[in-house]
Amino acid sequence: MTINFDASELERVLHNAANHMTHTAPLMEDISRALLSETMMNFQLGGRPAWAGLSPLTIARRRGGAGAILQDTGELKRSIKATHTNDTATIGTNLVYAPTHQFGAKMGQYGHTAKSPIPWGNIPARPFIPIDKNGDISYDGFLVVREVVNGYLAGSFG
Template sequence: MSVIKINDQALIDRLELVASRLSDTSPLAAAIAGTFATVTDDNFDMGGRPAWAGRKLSTIKIYERKGLKYGGVLHLSGDLRARVVTSHTQDEAVISNNMPYAAAMHFGIKQGDSGKTTRGAPIPFGDIPARPYMPMDTDGNMQTEAEQEVFLDVDHYWHKIFNP
């Protein structure tokens, strides 16, 4: 599991203040988890932010041989996007994906890092570049767009506390 790091100090300060004033922070955590899902959907819609590396010509040719249509990067079946789930507790907002290849798509993976086939070929057969689709980069830093949206969630609760 990766932890998303927030780098925006104003967001950190506001989040700590709001959390200290709320008797039940689970609605805020639920809002943040929802924001994570929305930002992730936006990342898929935008083809990554920053833009994902395209598929190699060799991969596209394999798809053609198998009769698969190229629907864009990370859009072949829609399963990766569909299996993004969120949850929350009073103290945390969580976003995850249980597809077997989810981490490899987000963080990238080198040829052979997942072992070999029964015939001895490397898995994967070539390097797969990182295509961060979750609301964090490959170092765990919260994506700028996610920080902005989470700030709006926290700001909503800030105003609720101080301007009832």
């Protein structure tokens, strides 16, 4: 009895998997896009769980009245960008007031701008980016990243 084994298909699959593990920029791009999509979904749904409602003072000061929370001008939502390198996936905004909305602030405390104390009432946290109060990825964000990584790994063996 003779058994012949052609290793060429196995070599191709292993080479493809190794290439996927070395050149991870496509994976990082997919992760950053998925996290950006999760962030945009938070704006669309008004948070998950739902963000605290607006105070009467805030409604009176807004250009659009009650409108969608965190979307009076749309500047915050438009400022959020996704970037990546071969080793990192990043989403974020450079607006100085974004952390105040993400994490909340108390009246009189210095906001995340460090320029002046919050002059109005308390601002509840309205997390729009899928991170927790410590700046770590949230559980929902983790699930999205895990799904992207699993898809990437499954494709690397095809």
